[in-house]
Amino acid sequence: MVNMAKAVYIHIPFCEQICHYCDFNKFLIEGQPVDDYLNAMENETKRLIKEHPFENITSIYIGGGTPTALNEKQLERMLHIVQQSFQPDLSKVEYTVEANPAVTDRGKLGILKKAGVNRLSIGVQAFQDDLLKALNRTHRSADVIKMIETAQQYGLEDLSIDLMFGLPGQTLEMFQDSVQKALHLNVPHISAYSLQIEKQTVFFNRQRSGKLPLPGEDLEADMFEYLIKSMKLNGYTQYEVSNFGREGYESKHNLVYWNNDEYYGIGAGAHGYLSQNRYQNVKPLPHYIRKIKNGELPLREQTHLTKDERMEEEVFLGLRKMEGVSKETFYRKFSIELEDVFSEQIRKLVQRELIISTSESIRLTERGTFLGNEVFQEFIGLD
Amino acid sequence: MDKKDRLDRQSRIRNFSIIAHIDHGKSTLADRILEKTSALTHREMKEQMLDAMDLERERGITIKLNAVQLTYQAKDGQEYIFHLIDTPGHVDFTYEVSRSLAACEGALLIVDAAQGIEAQTLANVYLALENDLEILPVINKIDLPSAEPERVRKEVEDVIGLDASEAVLASAKSGIGIEEILEQIVEKVPPPQGDPEAPLKALIFDSLYDPYRGVVAYIRVTEGTVKVGQNIKMMATGKEFEVNELGVFTPKPVMKDELTVGDVGFLTASIKNVGDTRVGDTVTSAKGGATEPLPGYRRMNPMVYCGLYPVDSAKYNDLREALERLELNDSSLQYEPETSQALGFGFRCGFLGLLHMEIIQERIEREFAIDLITTAPSVIYHVYLTKGDHLVVDNPSNMPDPQLIDYVEEPYVKASIMTPNDYVGAVMEICQKKRGNFITMEYLDDIRVNVIYEIPLSEIVYDFFDQLKSSTKGYASLDYELIGYRQSKLVKMDILLNAEKIDALSVIVHRDFAHDRGKAVVEKLKELIPRHQFEIPIQAAIGTKFVARSNIKALRKNVLAKCYGGDISRKRKLLEKQKEGKKRMKTVGNVEVPQEAFMSVLRMDSDD
Numbered sequence: 005m006v007n008m009a010k011a012v013y014i015h016i017p018f019c020e021q022i023c024h025y026c027d028f029n030k031f032l033i034e035g036q037p038v039d040d041y042l043n044a045m046e047n048e049t050k051r052l053i054k055e056h057p058f059e060n061i062t063s064i065y066i067g068g069g070t071p072t073a074l075n076e077k078q079l080e081r082m083l084h085i086v087q088q089s090f091q092p093d094l095s096k097v098e099y100t101v102e103a104n105p106a107v108t109d110r111g112k113l114g115i116l117k118k119a120g121v122n123r124l125s126i127g128v129q130a131f132q133d134d135l136l137k138a139l140n141r142t143h144r145s146a147d148v149i150k151m152i153e154t155a156q157q158y159g160l161e162d163l164s165i166d167l168m169f170g171l172p173g174q175t176l177e178m179f180q181d182s183v184q185k186a187l188h189l190n191v192p193h194i195s196a197y198s199l200q201i202e203k204q205t206v207f208f209n210r211q212r213s214g215k216l217p218l219p220g221e222d223l224e225a226d227m228f229e230y231l232i233k234s235m236k237l238n239g240y241t242q243y244e245v246s247n248f249g250r251e252g253y254e255s256k257h258n259l260v261y262w263n264n265d266e267y268y269g270i271g272a273g274a275h276g277y278l279s280q281n282r283y284q285n286v287k288p289l290p291h292y293i294r295k296i297k298n299g300e301l302p303l304r305e306q307t308h309l310t311k312d313e314r315m316e317e318e319v320f321l322g323l324r325k326m327e328g329v330s331k332e333t334f335y336r337k338f339s340i341e342l343e344d345v346f347s348e349q350i351r352k353l354v355q356r357e358l359i360i361s362t363s364e365s366i367r368l369t370e371r372g373t374f375l376g377n378e379v380f381q382e383f384i385g386l387d
Numbered sequence: 388m389d390k391k392d393r394l395d396r397q398s399r400i401r402n403f404s405i406i407a408h409i410d411h412g413k414s415t416l417a418d419r420i421l422e423k424t425s426a427l428t429h430r431e432m433k434e435q436m437l438d439a440m441d442l443e444r445e446r447g448i449t450i451k452l453n454a455v456q457l458t459y460q461a462k463d464g465q466e467y468i469f470h471l472i473d474t475p476g477h478v479d480f481t482y483e484v485s486r487s488l489a490a491c492e493g494a495l496l497i498v499d500a501a502q503g504i505e506a507q508t509l510a511n512v513y514l515a516l517e518n519d520l521e522i523l524p525v526i527n528k529i530d531l532p533s534a535e536p537e538r539v540r541k542e543v544e545d546v547i548g549l550d551a552s553e554a555v556l557a558s559a560k561s562g563i564g565i566e567e568i569l570e571q572i573v574e575k576v577p578p579p580q581g582d583p584e585a586p587l588k589a590l591i592f593d594s595l596y597d598p599y600r601g602v603v604a605y606i607r608v609t610e611g612t613v614k615v616g617q618n619i620k621m622m623a624t625g626k627e628f629e630v631n632e633l634g635v636f637t638p639k640p641v642m643k644d645e646l647t648v649g650d651v652g653f654l655t656a657s658i659k660n661v662g663d664t665r666v667g668d669t670v671t672s673a674k675g676g677a678t679e680p681l682p683g684y685r686r687m688n689p690m691v692y693c694g695l696y697p698v699d700s701a702k703y704n705d706l707r708e709a710l711e712r713l714e715l716n717d718s719s720l721q722y723e724p725e726t727s728q729a730l731g732f733g734f735r736c737g738f739l740g741l742l743h744m745e746i747i748q749e750r751i752e753r754e755f756a757i758d759l760i761t762t763a764p765s766v767i768y769h770v771y772l773t774k775g776d777h778l779v780v781d782n783p784s785n786m787p788d789p790q791l792i793d794y795v796e797e798p799y800v801k802a803s804i805m806t807p808n809d810y811v812g813a814v815m816e817i818c819q820k821k822r823g824n825f826i827t828m829e830y831l832d833d834i835r836v837n838v839i840y841e842i843p844l845s846e847i848v849y850d851f852f853d854q855l856k857s858s859t860k861g862y863a864s865l866d867y868e869l870i871g872y873r874q875s876k877l878v879k880m881d882i883l884l885n886a887e888k889i890d891a892l893s894v895i896v897h898r899d900f901a902h903d904r905g906k907a908v909v910e911k912l913k914e915l916i917p918r919h920q921f922e923i924p925i926q927a928a929i930g931t932k933f934v935a936r937s938n939i940k941a942l943r944k945n946v947l948a949k950c951y952g953g954d955i956s957r958k959r960k961l962l963e964k965q966k967e968g969k970k971r972m973k974t975v976g977n978v979e980v981p982q983e984a985f986m987s988v989l990r991m992d993s994d995d
Contacts, residue, residue: 376946
């Protein structure tokens, strides 16, 4: 069975300020060769499509960095590249742009709308200005409210808010307040991510020198518990560990990852999955631009997945979805029964009450949702 | 070669070793000597040539002794044959040091011009004096800004009682004073005495196992001559062999037809077992051999025992093979199979000391790729039962029930700790905490004090040395010797995880310290054992009485909930890492315990 890419991820690695927790590929926008970058990206896109043609794109996602840190002209050019390359059927395709409340003004929202963008993912993170400042975010909570109002005026209704928990100095009350404020904004989709300390971030260095007051596992678990409960109460379905949506508003793009489908990754430092290869592009802008000028693909590394690895990923990614891994889909993809590959793992995890196995699927229990890694790791290392 | 030639050659042989404290520059000086005697071209010379094993080089210490033959063109126009015999520089290996010193007529005593004499140096100087060696003091590192050569010269005279007026002022690093050292060796170290035609007597001062040639014995010939093809006998074991090869190291091995009085080299004779060539034994001829062996042979007995278990129980046989291979090279390593309820099949191993234990453990992990669980080291206890008989216990879990015990004896050592007087208080505090009895304190000069304590060996074997170093900014040095067994109020403390007694965590403690120790161990385990899906009580108990308790809370959240932007490879790596971490743990009952937890029962942190 030939897999074709179903989604597009485009990485815009520019920011006006760097957040203390962020380890994505990003650069301060000032003085960067943004136009050269967009040209290179256009080129890369053409090459990728030529080498890995698509049939039916269901989602386009422009992330960063901060895509909305581009100026209006650059933003228009970028959206034009997308339009020309993929010619999406905007009645069917989910077309998301990450929007930073500090820089996404009326003008830029107008441009997004006009280009057919139909979904915004808004990096809110928290509603306490002190906390936002401590994360080195550029926006304040008032910016969020204003931006959402403007977006809705433009008819952009499919909005998603990102929240974070487990932040240094964040109390349970602060997180509860953020969740309530997010609910109050009445957007159809909310994601909540827990902070991971990654290398080459300000937080990593602070932690190493013992100066990062993290809430700890118990408090983080309390936050997660509160989140799940509140979302349920307010009519949001938890369809994935970190993602909650009103009916019909689950993010198609997210599901591409968890369904183990293939996607283009475009831009410096972007990750993609095409023709059974997982790859990452080079990160520094000059390298990225030069490689494309030299007629090469700007790859930093790529790994061809074996069948075993694909089966493992089908399960450990799929289990992140609350509906779990479909046994039928598994068989259709790999011509072998899920149970024949992972019988021992499934038996043990069912016994530990971390997963439920039915005739249709395996999925996490409530406890398993909190201890997902304990489950996922059982499914790697087939030999 | 006739007798006259042999005697003439013998008069130009000089056998010596180098005595120095770690870091005082022994290896660097050895390198300089090798350069000056053109044993190697510079290109051939790796740094610190004498330390052959990787592990030795990494740790900067010498484990295996080596001997090299060098030729030196002296100022008197004659060519001399030098044998430089290297000695290990750690307290665990005192016996080996004494045997390699017995193979020499002289020793260079290297003293750091800034730091002066250390306890270990002193101990080795006494060994050298016992062996009647000519001692040539060398004050090294004189080019350091903090060097005080005159103070150190006086210290050598005051503390050791050696005439240091002709001590060479040297810097091995910058090549200062090397010629003078070599000339003094020629002048002052006596040539070997002995009759090349007398019955053979050769001292074995080390041996190693070579898979192609069998045991390679390092020998020093004291009387007579040994030849290829000759039948020889080991006097302590009575075993007989035919000599296959003789040779010297230059440091490359060079084959010889014979070795005679004063020669230091190697011998192979299709010997399958290192135990047949015990360090300190005398080699003689099978027929018409010597009647009296050379003095000083002693069978080495381990002082410290611990259990070694493979993390993956399927590797039990690999571990056995690893121990067999290491034993070929190291006759002081002892082991026998044992079984633990918690850890399964493993081995109880005996070592000369803690360093020896760590080295073996590291070699097994590194050279044989076996992940190990090491239980806390134990000494040998003599347990006297109420019924009248007595037991020797080297594993705490074998300690009988308290009601069966009349009394218990444990080994004591006399510890000499040399320290600047600023730290005497700190040193005494540690010794006191370690159940030491103060004996005396000697001022070596205005600054340096030798503090003598009698301390239970069990207190020394763990982190005594580390604590000593850290509370004296590294200045204190330690030497100790076993002085016998003494009665102590000792009890076995058991550790229970999830209400299950874990035999591998049992430890023998002094009754008066049991509560504090129990609390410390329980807290340490709480820190080391990761949270599980269920709550785990940890308890410390003496008999049926609990002395400490703590809980590891149940795992509540372990799920990647990060925004990963499609980076699936990263996710996979993180899961692999978590899974790998689990593999390195041992499942005991239903609790996964990390390797280091088993050692932690003896670790005393600063605040307990």
